[in-house]
Amino acid sequence: HTGGNPLFILETLAALLAQDATALKGAAAHLPAPGSVGQLIERRLQKLSRDALKLARVAALAGQDFSVALAACVLSAHPLDLAESWRELEAAQIIHADREGGAFAHDLILETTLRSVPEPIAVVMHRDIALELQSRGAPAARVAQHCYSAKDWVGAGNAFVDAAKDARRSSQRTAEAEHWLRAAECFDRAVCAEQAFNARFESIDAVLLMHGVERAIEVVNGLLQEAKSTQQRVDALTAHANTRLLAAEHSAGIAAAREAYELAQQLDSPWPRFEAARLLAVGLAQSERASEALPLIEPFRELIEREGAPEQRMKFWSDYAYVLNSMRRLRRTADALLKAIETARAAGDFGEQATLTSNYANTLGNLGRVPEALEQAQRARALQMQLGDTGGPAGGAIDMYIGMHCASLGSYRDALTSLDAALACFVRDGQAVWSAVANNHRAAMLIDLGQVGRAQKALEYVSSQIDSVQARREILAGRIERLHGRDGVGHISQALTLLGEKGDPYMRMLAQLDYSLTLAPDKAVACCEAVRRTAEELEYLGIAAKARFAQARHLLRQGEAQKAVDVLRETPTLLRGVQPADMYRAESWWIEFEVFSAGEHRVDATTSLAKAVDWINTVALPNVPDEFSDSFLTRNPINRAILTTASRRLQR
Numbered sequence: 001h002t003g004g005n006p007l008f009i010l011e012t013l014a015a016l017l018a019q020d021a022t023a024l025k026g027a028a029a030h031l032p033a034p035g036s037v038g039q040l041i042e043r044r045l046q047k048l049s050r051d052a053l054k055l056a057r058v059a060a061l062a063g064q065d066f067s068v069a070l071a072a073c074v075l076s077a078h079p080l081d082l083a084e085s086w087r088e089l090e091a092a093q094i095i096h097a098d099r100e101g102g103a104f105a106h107d108l109i110l111e112t113t114l115r116s117v118p119e120p121i122a123v124v125m126h127r128d129i130a131l132e133l134q135s136r137g138a139p140a141a142r143v144a145q146h147c148y149s150a151k152d153w154v155g156a157g158n159a160f161v162d163a164a165k166d167a168r169r170s171s172q173r174t175a176e177a178e179h180w181l182r183a184a185e186c187f188d189r190a191v192c193a194e195q196a197f198n199a200r201f202e203s204i205d206a207v208l209l210m211h212g213v214e215r216a217i218e219v220v221n222g223l224l225q226e227a228k229s230t231q232q233r234v235d236a237l238t239a240h241a242n243t244r245l246l247a248a249e250h251s252a253g254i255a256a257a258r259e260a261y262e263l264a265q266q267l268d269s270p271w272p273r274f275e276a277a278r279l280l281a282v283g284l285a286q287s288e289r290a291s292e293a294l295p296l297i298e299p300f301r302e303l304i305e306r307e308g309a310p311e312q313r314m315k316f317w318s319d320y321a322y323v324l325n326s327m328r329r330l331r332r333t334a335d336a337l338l339k340a341i342e343t344a345r346a347a348g349d350f351g352e353q354a355t356l357t358s359n360y361a362n363t364l365g366n367l368g369r370v371p372e373a374l375e376q377a378q379r380a381r382a383l384q385m386q387l388g389d390t391g392g393p394a395g396g397a398i399d400m401y402i403g404m405h406c407a408s409l410g411s412y413r414d415a416l417t418s419l420d421a422a423l424a425c426f427v428r429d430g431q432a433v434w435s436a437v438a439n440n441h442r443a444a445m446l447i448d449l450g451q452v453g454r455a456q457k458a459l460e461y462v463s464s465q466i467d468s469v470q471a472r473r474e475i476l477a478g479r480i481e482r483l484h485g486r487d488g489v490g491h492i493s494q495a496l497t498l499l500g501e502k503g504d505p506y507m508r509m510l511a512q513l514d515y516s517l518t519l520a521p522d523k524a525v526a527c528c529e530a531v532r533r534t535a536e537e538l539e540y541l542g543i544a545a546k547a548r549f550a551q552a553r554h555l556l557r558q559g560e561a562q563k564a565v566d567v568l569r570e571t572p573t574l575l576r577g578v579q580p581a582d583m584y585r586a587e588s589w590w591i592e593f594e595v596f597s598a599g600e601h602r603v604d605a606t607t608s609l610a611k612a613v614d615w616i617n618t619v620a621l622p623n624v625p626d627e628f629s630d631s632f633l634t635r636n637p638i639n640r641a642i643l644t645t646a647s648r649r650l651q652r
Contacts, residue, residue: 041112044092052085056094059104060113061125065133065142066103073132074125126150130159140166141179148186157186157195164202171350173387177206181219197226197235204239209351209387209394212429213247234264234272241279245286246393248433248466254283261296274300274312278319288468288504290326297323314343318356325363328505328538334363351394354383358398365405366506368542368578374405393434396425400438407445410585410620412628415445436464440472447476448584449628450635452483468504471495475511482517483637489518509535509543510582513550521558525551536572542581545571549580549591561598568595585620586612587638593645609649612642 045053058074059066068086072079089095094113095104104110117125130146144159160183167176180203187196200219208216220243223236237260245253257280264272277300281293297320304316317340325333337360344352361376380398403418419442426435439458446455459473459480474495478488495511509531516524516531528551535544548567555564568591580588589612596605616639624632633639 041109042116044094044109045113045116048092048094049085049088051082052088052092052094055082055085056089056113057117058125059089059095060110061117061122062129063110065129065138065146070129070132070136074128123150127152130155134159139163141175144179144182148182153186153190154192157183157190157192157199160186161195161199164199164206168206169348171348171387173206173351174210177203177210180206193226193228194232197223197232200226201235201239204242205351208243208246213243213393213431214429216243230263230266231272234260234267234276237263238272238275238279241276241283245279245283247431248286250283250287254280254287257283270300270303271312274303274316278315281323282319285323285326288326288502290323293323294327310343310347311349314340314347314349314352314356317343318352318359321359321363325359328540330363330367330539334360334367337363350383350386354380354387354398355394357383358394358401361405362401365401365408366540366542366581368545368575368581370405370408370542370579374402374409377402377405393426393429393431396422396429396431396434396438399425400434400441403438403445404441407441407448408579408585410615411623412445412449412620412632413623413625416442416625419445432462433464433466433469436461436466436469436473440469440476443473443476444582447479447483448632448636449624450631450633450639451628452480452635456480467498467500468507471498471503471507471511474498475507475514478514487518489515492518505534505538506540506543509540509547513543513547516550516554521554524554525558528554540581541575541578545575545578546580546583548575549583549588552595553591556595556598561595564595565599565601568592584636584638586615586642589615590638590642593642606649609642609646613646616642 045056048056054075055071058071062070062074068079068082071077072082075082086095094109104113114122126146127150130143130150130152133146134143140159140162144156144163147156147159150156160179164176164179164183167173167179180199184196184199184203187193187199200223203219204216207219220236220239223232223239227233227236237256241253241257241260243253244250244256257276261273261276261280264276267273277296281297284290284293284296297316300316301320304313308316317336321333321336321340324336337356341353341356341360344356357376357380361373361380364370364376365373377398381402384395384398399418400422403415403422406412406415406418419438422438423435423442425431426438439461443455443458446452446458455476459477464470464473472495474491478491478495481488481491492511492515496508496515499508499511512527512531516527519527528547532544532547532551535541535547548571552564552567555561555567579585589608592608593605593612596602596608616633621629621632633643
């Protein structure tokens with residue numbers, strides 16, 4: 001019946017309490033101890049006029065959103081009516097002026113002022129503040145906080161949804177994940193089950209990126225339990241598939257995506273089918289069943305180009321590129337990734353840009369364009385850093401690939417740093433497959449550094465369920481055996497058995513090239529020729545270049561020096577400037593030196609030897625950690641041979 005602002009009611013309540021000794025005794029229990037700073041602040045507040053205290057309470061409730069204009073609206077007053085109260089608060093050192101209007105002189109004053117407002121009054125005031133902020137177009141996150149404090153659960157939920165979308169548009173993915181989950185909490189409180197489900201579903205991508213697989217699985221398990229309708233069941237299964245595939249749990253991911261795809265046939269909209277189909281295609285491609293994957297995703301290309309929203313176009317081109325990569329169509333993969341990157345850039349999505357740029361870097365690496373690959377991988381990391389601290393496997397994967405490319409180019413110190421960071425991420429998140437891949441890369445680099453014992457140790461991880469990962473470990477174990485004077489044929493044979501005829505062709509070609517070292521020269525030459533042709537057909541140009549060097553060396557073993565020279569000189573245009581894959585960089589120049597020397601091409605031989613020495617001493621060695629410098633020079637057999645030969649030539 002006061003007909004005024006809720007703060008007038010507060011004044012009336014205070015007067016009533018003053019007449020009630022029992023109430024005063026109860027209130028005293030919540031006041032600071034006599035003589036405390038809090039009590040001094042209470043006394044300062046009690047000395048304020050009624051209007052000044054009202055203004056102080058509005059400022060405390062509004063917090064960082066406080067302004068004179070907001071206070072005038074909430075208190076239904078003209079700004080000039082607040083002038084005396086404002087001066088009084090400044091004189092009492094309660095608030096001080098700033099460019100935004102005003103702020104409390106100390107956090108304790110703010111807290112004490114807030115405690116002086118009973119919760120029922122605060123709830124109504126936060127509602128009014130939220131309405132005023134909303135009318136002024138304030139950021140949704142700020143409106144959401146006041147709606148939450150006002151216990152307006154539906155309003156808070158909707159505001160947090162808007163805040164999450166704002167955060168996604170500005171690539172603030174940690175904030176996005178928090179806003180989605182706060183929205184879900186608010187809708188739960190409002191008993192709005194469908195809106196709560198949708199908010200949790202929308203949070204998955206951001207949670208995966210910023211908090212990792214385990215946290216995302218917790219959210220997904222809740223979705224699976226809560227799903228009621230067919231649409232919700234499809235959404236939950238799609239989120240489950242996405243999470244499992246990112247964790248490299250292919251079987252579980254494929255099963256969930258397939259179930260979602262079949263259920264989605266019951267829905268009128270094509271987009272749930274698209275989401276399920278693209279994830280199923282990715283899962284099949286990951287399981288080396290790309291021929292089954294392409295017919296699933298390719299039919300959506302026309303729909304995407306005609307009606308797709310930017311996010312849907314980005315997902316299509318990204319996953320389409322993944323399938324094309326699995327089918328060894330690397331140039332088409334690169335083109336698709338560039339389209340996906342451009343879409344992500346237009347959308348301002350740094351997270352997707354980072355992941356897609358990292359994938360593009362790997363494609364360039366497979367094409368043998370290693371310096372460009374490293375540049376793109378570093379760009380991916382810079383994009384990832386704009387997201388803040390990301391705890392998911394995506395950031396670890398970027399570090400791992402940077403380490404791999406750095407090692408290929410001789411930047412060993414940076415490579416170790418990046419691989420260690422990747423391993424720490426994967427171990428923390430319990431990502432066994434990713435850890436195995438990173439350890440394989442680390443072992444290969446340690447072999448180059450002459451650290452055979454450490455390389456062997458790096459391979460002592462729990463066996464991966466992925467055949468290509470296990471095969472890689474066997475290839476590296478075979479190389480370590482050869483460094484110890486054995487043939488390593490058992491490990492290489494095991495790698496080829498694991499891969500079979502239908503296994504990962506990239507890894508199978510690497511195993512075949514290592515296997516050629518155990519064959520008679522004529523069979524080894526034929527093996528390398530077959531690998532070279534296959535690699536060129538599949539566009540693995542780095543492997544094609546390595547096969548050419550290996551073939552030249554076997555021809556030299558066979559006594560065919562001129563043929564070996566011809567193989568090196570007849571490099572096709574597509575291989576020019578391509579760096580051999582999985583090959584210590586100086587070894588290619590060493591092979592050239594051996595071949596040209598045997599073919600009596602002394603000038604070319606000297607040039608190749610000089611390139612090798614220069615790379616070892618001026619490119620690699622300054623970037624080798626100090627503790628590995630000696631082993632790099634003396635226990636890497638290629639370096640030892642190059643430097644010894646160069647030293648003898650200089651002596652002559």
